[in-house]
Amino acid sequence: MSDSRQAKLATFIQTKLSKDPRKVLEPDTALVSSGLVDSLSLIQVLAFIEDEFQVVIPDEAATAESMNTVRKIDALIDTYGGSA
């Protein structure tokens, strides 16, 4: 778990993918279920994780539900990439 990693994820999602970039994303802000992030954008989160943290999340783990908050995404990175 990493605060700086969460901050990087939050900034990327807020500025590049959010439908309302004014809305500041906290670690537990709902992303997909709140309608802020389209499920079609999740692939861009996965690409960001790969580029930024060199971690590939396997298909079976990458779902809208498992990626619904910055904290959950961060936990996926921990699970599949070891701790940063």
Added chain:
Amino acid sequence: MAGPRSRDTLQAILLDHYARAPEQLYVRCVQPGGRDERVTYRRLIERGSQLAAATAALGARPGDVVIVVLPHSADLFCAFFGAILGGQVPAILSVPSFKLDAAYYRREIEGLLRRIEAAVLVTDAETAARLEVQGDSIGGSRVLLADRLPAAAAPIPSPTARSEDVVLLQHSSGSTGLKKGVALSNRAILDQVNAYRDEISLSPEDRIASWLPLYHDMGLIACTIVPALTAVPVSALGPLHWVTSPASLLKLIHEDRCTLAWMPNFAYDFLATRVRKSQIGDARLDTMRAWINCSEPTFAQSHRRFFERFAPLGVRADTLWTCYAAAETTFAISQSSTAFPARVERLERERFLAGGEAVAAADPATPAIELLSGGRLLPGTTVRIVDEAGKDLPERRVGEIAIRSGSLFSGYMKDPESTAKALRDGWYLSGDLGFVADGHLFITGRKKDLIIIAGRNYYPQDIERIVSEVEGIYAGRVVALGVDDPSLGTQRLVVLAEVADPALADSPELAGAVRAAVSAHLDCAIDELRLLPHMSLLKTSSGKIARAPNLARFIGTGGGAPATS
């Protein structure tokens, strides 16, 4: 059991495959993480018969509606075809996404089950728990949990259905409450299967790759029923798997040497822009003889983008086909192909938008819109292009598309009023706008303001009603619109809503509540939301808030009739 002699029902044809080639693969149901399921005709018929026997034991008689709500799995296919074998009338609905408000979805599905008098809901334990099913019934229907029914032998039903019998329902778009069950007979489906098979030269050498949901006609007819009746194997990914892993479709095509895929327009752009080289590996796409663009407005630009991106992997330009389809005609109305390629036309913008005239722009400097045709009519299908008064229009004039064919639906289930509006003197009034030119059918827009985002249909009324119910919004003063976005190859959802209190205009909290409500009730995301002071939205002289003029005023696009496709 001897194979049935007549081949004029789905039941008889499926039993015939079972008798002739039980071990032949019907569908490879791909699951993330490699837990694939292979469904042969033996498994389809035997497990299907078992599920049909279980629904019959719960009271489903021949002719009764059975609703199937299951995730992408072997049992989804088996439950659907099993009901057909048992003479029941199946309909597939989507599994509620985790985003949806469970209590709301439960009320909606209860209403639908009651309205169409469904006998049984076939689902799984997880979905039943989400719907808070108490005991074994919901909305007057009994509940069968497919995942709690271990495989066991059951008698194979004998074919009893008749050609004219309604064999299944496809559900039209709209929220669950507004959905209409499109009833299709054996005869209509077989007419479509035969005509479509010939038009696309479908053969046993083909193999279909799909990621499409089965609660939509393109996934259900083109990628499930046509192949089951023609014994063409399918390699199927689940839609939720594909959306976070679009490259898996390309790898699957390579692995299974697939030849055909149907996709809505946005998928061409999505694949072209989101799939990374590293995810494709050495996959080749040379085996594909058709990528069929269907079920939302098609853009030539999307085809170009897809071709440029994937030509190095073996995609050929003449394999990019188009199709125009509707649930009410079973599926395809028109189709382009290698033999009859889709035509791209540049039309004079002004004359097109103002007068509905499709005039080719002679001069490259003339402001123009680009349209991609939906190909030619299927054999046995006739269309008329009619004006508001129902009068026939000549070639190159935009009007409503009315359709007649052997694959027309029998009516909307338990809804004679809607049926009477849609079916007039043997013609189906599609609500779509288009024109005919030199044997090509062009689709130019929707009469009913239908919004189509990433291949999924939404009625603006549904979105407007949900937004109206959010506290702080001035009820009834809301418009929802779909705006074409060529960069995404689909529409963006724009919502304009008036607030009850001036202090709430552009309130981030209220905006969040509106977005969350639409996501929880309709599983879709608003792309652009404007919260406006009361009395901002324009009204027509009759006092209605019209969508297009407000779009033009607040978003500054020329949105309106007719939309370009």
